[in-house]
Amino acid sequence: MENQYDIIIIGSGMGGLVSSIILAKEGLKVCVLEKNNQYGGNLQTFVRDKVIFDTGVHYIGGLEKGQNLYQYFKYLGIIDGLRLKRMDEDAYDYITFDGDPNKYPHAQGYDNFVDQLCVFFPEERATIQKYCDKIRRVCDSFPMYNVEEGAPYDQSVLSIKAKDYLDGLTDNEDLKLVLAGSNSLYGGNGEKTPLYVHALSVNSYIQSSWRCINGGSQISKLLVRQLRKFGGEIFKHQEVNEFIYNEDQLIGVKTKKDKVYYGKQFISNIDLNATIKMVGEDRFRKSFRKRIERLEVTPSSFSIYIAFKPKSFPYLNHNYYHFKNKEMVWQGTNYDPAKWPEGYMASMGVHADNQKYAESMSVMTYMHFSEVEQWADTKNTVAHKDDRGPEYEAFKQKHIELLLTELEKKFPNIRESILSVYASTPLSYRDYIGGQKGNMYGFEKDAENPMKTFISARTKIPNLFLTGQSVNMHGMLGVTIGGFVTCSEILGKEYLINKIKDKVNETVKP
Numbered sequence: 001m002e003n004q005y006d007i008i009i010i011g012s013g014m015g016g017l018v019s020s021i022i023l024a025k026e027g028l029k030v031c032v033l034e035k036n037n038q039y040g041g042n043l044q045t046f047v048r049d050k051v052i053f054d055t056g057v058h059y060i061g062g063l064e065k066g067q068n069l070y071q072y073f074k075y076l077g078i079i080d081g082l083r084l085k086r087m088d089e090d091a092y093d094y095i096t097f098d099g100d101p102n103k104y105p106h107a108q109g110y111d112n113f114v115d116q117l118c119v120f121f122p123e124e125r126a127t128i129q130k131y132c133d134k135i136r137r138v139c140d141s142f143p144m145y146n147v148e149e150g151a152p153y154d155q156s157v158l159s160i161k162a163k164d165y166l167d168g169l170t171d172n173e174d175l176k177l178v179l180a181g182s183n184s185l186y187g188g189n190g191e192k193t194p195l196y197v198h199a200l201s202v203n204s205y206i207q208s209s210w211r212c213i214n215g216g217s218q219i220s221k222l223l224v225r226q227l228r229k230f231g232g233e234i235f236k237h238q239e240v241n242e243f244i245y246n247e248d249q250l251i252g253v254k255t256k257k258d259k260v261y262y263g264k265q266f267i268s269n270i271d272l273n274a275t276i277k278m279v280g281e282d283r284f285r286k287s288f289r290k291r292i293e294r295l296e297v298t299p300s301s302f303s304i305y306i307a308f309k310p311k312s313f314p315y316l317n318h319n320y321y322h323f324k325n326k327e328m329v330w331q332g333t334n335y336d337p338a339k340w341p342e343g344y345m346a347s348m349g350v351h352a353d354n355q356k357y358a359e360s361m362s363v364m365t366y367m368h369f370s371e372v373e374q375w376a377d378t379k380n381t382v383a384h385k386d387d388r389g390p391e392y393e394a395f396k397q398k399h400i401e402l403l404l405t406e407l408e409k410k411f412p413n414i415r416e417s418i419l420s421v422y423a424s425t426p427l428s429y430r431d432y433i434g435g436q437k438g439n440m441y442g443f444e445k446d447a448e449n450p451m452k453t454f455i456s457a458r459t460k461i462p463n464l465f466l467t468g469q470s471v472n473m474h475g476m477l478g479v480t481i482g483g484f485v486t487c488s489e490i491l492g493k494e495y496l497i498n499k500i501k502d503k504v505n506e507t508v509k510p
Contacts, residue, residue, distance in 0.1 A: 005031040005263045006030065007263060007267065008031050008033065008262075008263035009031070009033070009268075009269060010266070010270055011032075011034065011035075011041070011268065011434070012040060012269070014476065016269030016467060016483070017220060017223040017224065017483075018223070019483040020227050021226050021230065022076075024230035031232070032227065032232065032234040033239075033253070035238065037236055037237065037381070039220045039221075039224055039234065040217055040220030041269075041433055042055060042433060043056065043217055044056070044217060044432060052215040052217075052360075053305045053349060054216050054362065055424070055432065056440075057476060058347040059087060059092070059211050059347065060209070061206070061476075063079075063084065069480065071500060071501075072480050072481070077229075078222040081218075083212065084210045084212060084213065085210065085317070085353050086108075087108070087211060087317050087318055088317045090108075090116055091103070091105030093106040093320075094106075094319070094320050094321070095178045096321070096323075096410070097325070097326050098323070098325060099325075104120055105117065107206075109208075113128075120178075127175065131179060134165070135203050136203065139199050147497065147504075149493055158194055158451075161190075162190075163180070163191075163193070166179055166180060177326050180198070181323075181329060182321050182345075183332075184321065185475070187299055187444065188330060192445065197445050201473075213350055213352065214350075238255045239257075240254070242254040242278060243279050250464055264463065265463045267466070268464065268467070268468075271470075273292060275466070283461060285460065296443070297437055298442065300366075300367055300368065300437060301364045301424075301426070302341075302364075304363045304403050304422070304423050305423070306420075307359065307422075312416070313357060313361075314357060316348055317348075319346060320345065320346040321343070322346070332366055333366055340365075341366075344403065346361060346363045347362050347364075348361050372395070372426050375388045375427060378427070381431050400423050404421070441475075456471075457485055465489060467479075467486040468482060469482070
């Protein structure tokens with residue numbers, strides 16, 4: 001029957017799209033509903049002055065043959081269609097500080113990672129090697145991260161703080177900060193962030209680091225193509241705002257356009273608090289609702305997107321994580337608005353494998369939602385246009401200027417190369433991605449109470465499941481694994497892991 005499905009997935013972020021393909025490959029009739037004009041959540045791109053900008057995916061790790069994300073993408077059928085450029089192997093990231101002339105590299109390959117840092121810390125080779133060994137051991141304790149079936153996580157691993165581990169590793173303050181320097185990958189907070197979050201975030205980049213040629217939206221396009229190949233359906237401009245029940249049985253969803261879709265099972269790939277409200281708060285245990293309500297989310301971001309004049313600025317095949325002072329490495333999420341920005345991450349887009357000049361640069365820095373709270377009642381997307389007013393535009397221009405001024409310290413002549421600059425605020429991330437307060441990485445993990453942020457893919461409602469960055473981990477790899485975790489609840493973990501391995505190991509007969 002029309003609008004009758006085995007599986008309905010709400011939200012087309014990475015976790016939702018991954019789940020849709022896994023289940024469609026099993027012969028299930030799958031439907032994905034997306035509220036926006038573009039599929040993919042953080043995979044979305046936009047074009048200004050004929051330049052493609054990424055909203056969330058600036059580089060990807062673990063895509064060399066046999067590595068973890070490669071294996072998952074191979075099973076999904078998208079690895080061969082990706083257009084990728086490998087980043088500089090001796091420094092995919094540089095960690096830099098005001099007042100320190102050094103550019104501290106994070107290099108690809110663990111042996112190379114050690115060698116490149118030893119140029120700056122020659123007496124610390126054993127320490128750096130010990131750090132690398134620890135990162136790999138922590139990652140090995142998460143079976144799905146390594147495409148394995150295994151025992152649940154070791155509680156002791158979850159309770160180690162990243163900063164505490166590094167403080168106990170060495171007395172060399174600069175080395176500790178350099179090893180932690182890319183922690184805006186996960187919203188690093190020295191008082192809370194567990195070591196496992198750090199390890200799972202950096203390991204795949206050390207293994208191998210890549211940029212998507214012409215933006216990360218190619219991933220969502222390939223995923224959508226695969227979904228349709230296996231008979232799945234996907235619809236944009238269909239924002240779900242109501243769950244439909246037959247007595248206590250969840251049977252369907254209704255969108256703001258009054259379209260009804262009926263299903264046997266449902267997966268929510270949207271904000272967990274929003275899911276609870278739509279499902280009906282009374283259908284969850286009060287203790288669960290209160291726990292979710294009390295969870296803190298990671299900060300959001302203010303980002304600028306620079307389009308360069310043709311052939312005016314050299315392409316840099318690496319990223320910069322920069323701090324105005326070294327004390328802010330673990331305090332960036334608690335910045336003083338009067339001193340904003342305390343640091344930034346700068347990354348370039350790539351449109352060709354042998355690119356000589358840059359077309360664009362994206363620069364991200366933390367920003368709390370409270371700084372844009374006065375415009376919280378407005379919403380502005382391609383699908384729902386709303387003018388937030390001249391004060392909001394003035395706010396953006398002021399912060400564009402502040403961030404450009406910091407950027408000039410590293411690139412003194414950058415303004416001469418700029419064709420145009422655009423900006424996004426926490427409101428932009430909230431409206432396009434859908435996360436509470438525009439957060440970048442879901443709920444903030446806390447080593448002192450690690451289990452409070454572990455959200456099961458199963459819910460109290462037998463045919464409702466969860467996926468996305470709040471369920472497992474954030475980032476390209478985290479939400480991909482999260483999609484497989486969700487589907488393993490439906491299909492069985494051993495069954496799904498074996499199918500991934502069979503796909504990766506299959507040989508093409510002549």
